[in-house]
Amino acid sequence: MLVSNLLVASRCLALVGLLSGAACCGKAEKPKAISAAEVGNPVKESDLTTVTITPEAEKRLGIKTVAIKTDNVRATREVGGEIQAVPGQAITIVAPVQGTLRGGAGITAGQRVRQGQTLYQLVPLPAERDLLTLDQGMAQSRTQLQVAQARLRRAEELLADRAGSVRARDDARADVALAQRALADARARQGALNGNTGGGQALPIKAPLSGVVQRVTVAPGSLVTANTVLVELAALNKVWVRVPLFVGDLRRLSKQAVTVRPLNGGASRQGQPVEAPLLGATAGTGTADVFYEIDNADEAFRPGERVAVDVALGNAAPGATNGATGAPTSTAALTVPAAALLYDATGGQWVYVRTAPRQYTRQRVEVQRAVGDQIVISRGVKAGAEVVTDGAAELFGTEFGGSH
Template sequence: MNCQPPPLRCLLSLLSLLTLAGCSKNEKPQHQSPSEVQNPVKESDLTTVRITPQAEQRLGIRTVTLKTDRVQATREVGGEVQAVPGQAVTLVAPVQGTLRGGEQLTAGQRVRQGQTLYQLVPLPPERDLLTLNQGTEQARIQLRVSRARLQRAEELLADRAGSVRARDDARADVALAERNLADAQARQAAMSGNSGGGQALPIKAPLSGVVQRVAVAPNTIVTTNTVLVELAALNKVWVRVPLFVGDLRRLGADQTVSVRPLNGGAARVGRPVDAPTLGAASGTATADVFFEVDNTDEAFRPGERVAVDVNLSNAAGTGNGSAPALTIPAAALLYDASGGQWVYVRTAPQQYTRQRVEVQRAVGDQLVVSRGVQAGAVVVTDGAAELFGTEFGGSH
């Protein structure tokens, strides 16, 4: 029989095991992704809606063909509402005294002309207060002495060493001293503003407006010329607009602006104020211009931030500053849950594709589009929201 010796067979087995181990060390482990998306679909494949002619009629879909129009050049800048100079007043204490009333007076409260805001009880000068304090102390000492004399007169009468007349005179002196002390204390309280006595001066609102700031608390002692309250008339307000200096020459002398609240309220016309431009902000290349806005309903408050749309002329200061731009009706624009802007474009009969757009600004009821659609595209206006609901299952 032909067979290998046992030692040789063991040696070959050992070499085979070492070879396999070396190969396994050189192999790298295969990376496995923690997640995998199967059958990925592009966004464009999800944005086409096909409907029947009956559904198109039921949804009331109307379209418009986009074209390039000449649009007025504008700037949207921030502004700050201010009280008209001369229509804001600061009330001060005319004399030293104690304030009465005013507990309900708060910033933002409306007041009317002639309304009493405070009652001021005047205080005498310090030297007069010192004299009153000394007079009260003297009356107190006199009463103490009179009571001691009365007690002595009663003791002498009890010991049969005094007379009834002396006791009666002592009683009269005590009564007089008590009355003098009461009068002195009443004068001191009235002059110190600690009682309802004294001639109070009414502090009245000189105009109808809004309380901007309350500087003192009620029932406090104030000195002469202490600021009490600040009022502002708001039937008209100014809007301060920091405008880029390069745009100042493109702003017409009689050019009005549109002033809008930041919460999206109705816009109001701001008329230029005949006042010099007030300086420039260091490092920002802006200068302040002012516009007056009618505010009879007091919708704007001093310090409020607003949005201001400024129409600009050409660079040379002539012309209306219009430029070609692609616009879409405001009714065509839709927003998704994350704030993305979309429109529906008709790509075939009864076929609408949702396309993302980027709106630059609003001009009346039109929106200037910077990208997303081209001139000639047929965009849905009426029925765009219904298509949006149909695409995402909100309409049937």
């Protein structure tokens, strides 16, 4: 009886152990996570950007490389500016007397003129008090001519009958000539008043300087009074750039040349600071205007044109006032030539780095800013790496099948 009880107890213990073991195994197993999407054969970006070319292709593409270097780049800020004519070099031409304009049909805004070029011919009119007597003067001159002609005929008849003298005939001829001249002048004045300037003596209106026509206010053939504005000229051999700067930056503004760049990507030029008062302060925007002068002998810049200006900033000098005197500051940064930078269809910025002979790897970079013809790189490449300048675009086309 005792033996049978022990067998039953041992079987129960074994069963409890099996059940507890099964329970423990069930708790250890976790269901496998199911991913919402799976990517087959994932490839890193760097594995897709290496181009290996033959020596012949390298020569044909004209590939050249430069080493990335660390330069001391001065602290600059890119701001917008506006081209203006230099004060005193913009001239308004006015009519010296009242009269009728002749010529000037080809004078239009934007046209270049040279110093001494005749812009208009001005036929003067009589004074205003004489305009009321033009008709009366015309009739009087006509009558005087008729009387002088009658006297001449009478003197010639008397001389033919030997009853007159040669002197009397000559005097009569002189009177006729004077009367004819007076009548011609009266007709010219009357014609000028009516717009017919063919017979009048005209005054030339010439350009006092070489420049560009800014504005035309009259039309050929117009009647103008004295001091009427005819045209406005601006000399463009030198121009100013008006730069509105945040007033907080004025104390850091360096008294050095700035770089002026057209917005269409043309060649940049240096602008020299102008010792001019700070004008045009705007309380609403917290800005004040600073001016720079640039050479413009080829008239590449026009008044009113918008440009980009790279202004050098420095540390504020102790006790500096508006128009500050701080020296420019500079920081060490990685730079590459602008020709090495490429853009993809989404605006991504890339360079090609030579990783082995005739092997070039496209690497993504982050551009901080441009300084002249150099690009400051904040991340993506290391100093000493060789980047492609000449032939970078051709490599880009070769990689994506656009070049063969």
